[in-house]
Amino acid sequence: MTKKYIIDSDIRKAETLPANFYKDENTFEAIKSNVFLKSWQFIGDESLLEERLSVHPFSLLENYLSEPLLLTKDDDNKIHCLSNVCTHRGNLVVLKSGKSKKLTCGYHGRRFNLKGKFEYMPEFKRVIDFPKPCDNLHELPLLKWGSLLFVGLNPLFNFQQVIDKMNERIGFLPFDKFVLTESLNKDFIVKAHWALYCDNFLEGFHVPFVHKDLDAVLDYGSYKTETYQYCNLQIGYTDEPKNTFDLPENHMDYGKHVAAYYYWVFPNMMFNFYPWGLSLNIIQPLTRDKTKVSFISYVLDASKLEKGAGSGLEKVEKEDEAIVENVQKGVNSSFYKSGRYSPNREQGVHHFHSLLTRFLNM
Numbered sequence: 001m002t003k004k005y006i007i008d009s010d011i012r013k014a015e016t017l018p019a020n021f022y023k024d025e026n027t028f029e030a031i032k033s034n035v036f037l038k039s040w041q042f043i044g045d046e047s048l049l050e051e052r053l054s055v056h057p058f059s060l061l062e063n064y065l066s067e068p069l070l071l072t073k074d075d076d077n078k079i080h081c082l083s084n085v086c087t088h089r090g091n092l093v094v095l096k097s098g099k100s101k102k103l104t105c106g107y108h109g110r111r112f113n114l115k116g117k118f119e120y121m122p123e124f125k126r127v128i129d130f131p132k133p134c135d136n137l138h139e140l141p142l143l144k145w146g147s148l149l150f151v152g153l154n155p156l157f158n159f160q161q162v163i164d165k166m167n168e169r170i171g172f173l174p175f176d177k178f179v180l181t182e183s184l185n186k187d188f189i190v191k192a193h194w195a196l197y198c199d200n201f202l203e204g205f206h207v208p209f210v211h212k213d214l215d216a217v218l219d220y221g222s223y224k225t226e227t228y229q230y231c232n233l234q235i236g237y238t239d240e241p242k243n244t245f246d247l248p249e250n251h252m253d254y255g256k257h258v259a260a261y262y263y264w265v266f267p268n269m270m271f272n273f274y275p276w277g278l279s280l281n282i283i284q285p286l287t288r289d290k291t292k293v294s295f296i297s298y299v300l301d302a303s304k305l306e307k308g309a310g311s312g313l314e315k316v317e318k319e320d321e322a323i324v325e326n327v328q329k330g331v332n333s334s335f336y337k338s339g340r341y342s343p344n345r346e347q348g349v350h351h352f353h354s355l356l357t358r359f360l361n362m
Helices: 019-023 025-034 159-170 194-201 212-217 313-331 347-360
Strands: 040-045 054-060 067-073 079-083 118-120 142-145 148-152 186-190 224-227 231-237 258-265 269-274 277-287 290-299
Touching: 019 194, 019 313, 025 277, 025 347, 040 054, 040 067, 040 269, 040 277, 079 142, 079 148, 142 159, 159 231, 159 258, 186 313, 194 258, 194 277, 194 290, 194 313, 194 347, 212 313, 224 347, 231 347, 290 313
Parallel strands: none
Antiparallel strands: 040 148, 054 067, 067 079, 142 148, 186 290, 224 231, 231 258, 258 269, 269 277, 277 290
16 A cells, blocks of 8 residues: 655745655556546657558557557647557557558457548457447657647646647747757666656755756746646746847736746656757656666757857756766664655655655545
8 A cells, every 4th residue: 555645835844755665666656547547648640640541559658657548640730649459359459650541450350441440350240239438549648849749648737738838938939840850869867766856956955956057057046936726837047148039029928038848747758948949858757766868958049059058057957967876775764754845945845745645545
């Protein structure tokens, strides 16, 4: 049975998640069904399906959820996200990306259209009350933001509300001009619990102590965190007008020197907007003490790369890895139980912990 965790809603009174949260294997497994299956995940962008009548199979959160899914683009150029599991005997339907007019299982020939609707099955003429709706491939809710694609397996919240909240500040950016730049993409393996990595991201409190170069760019005194329902925002201001966003006059931050907008979306997505574009970070649990962190770059203005707060990202990542791996060793101690939150600096961490416990306790 999964332990019940409670976070006081008043950050001034609250204690952080206990060390046991990061050590308990039952809790780690419960997070699969209670958190990841009930939220949204980034699955790529429209470049995966450049042509009409094409398919792209993939495994969502490989080595954790490992859910076989399938993207299709039908004859009307509409993209669908389907289960890639045949409704006959559970075989994977599509094994490789490419052009395809139909989806045909290679085990017994069951056929579906690109919307996942059952069409044909050999040797089934004598089967009574067939087909039923359950013989179609399950279609999952899919949302598009610019060219970015997001899927919910069994989501408890509307991801469009999250997109709308982020658009309040970064909606002025020309998303149609963001270019996936694979040469900048990189995966990192962190020897720590995935939530510890998120904890670290969700506060600028550590910046002066861990990230000396980044601290020289950002104005720590003005660093700001705002929390919303299923996401939060950290705003990195700077004293220097260079390497900041050119904000329109009707923008809520107009007149301020904003070097970066750091958005976190529950439970494991980080959208780091810089004047050069977007560094999207996906945090993927592997084991209780091992995490894969994927950096995915969408460049708007290459001339602004490696300038300001959006520079030296790999160095910042390595510094974060080192501190988070040390924290992993610390929470394994027999003497650490839990801590307290800084009401001024750790609102994002408190918000994350509150959401985690709410989803786990459902």
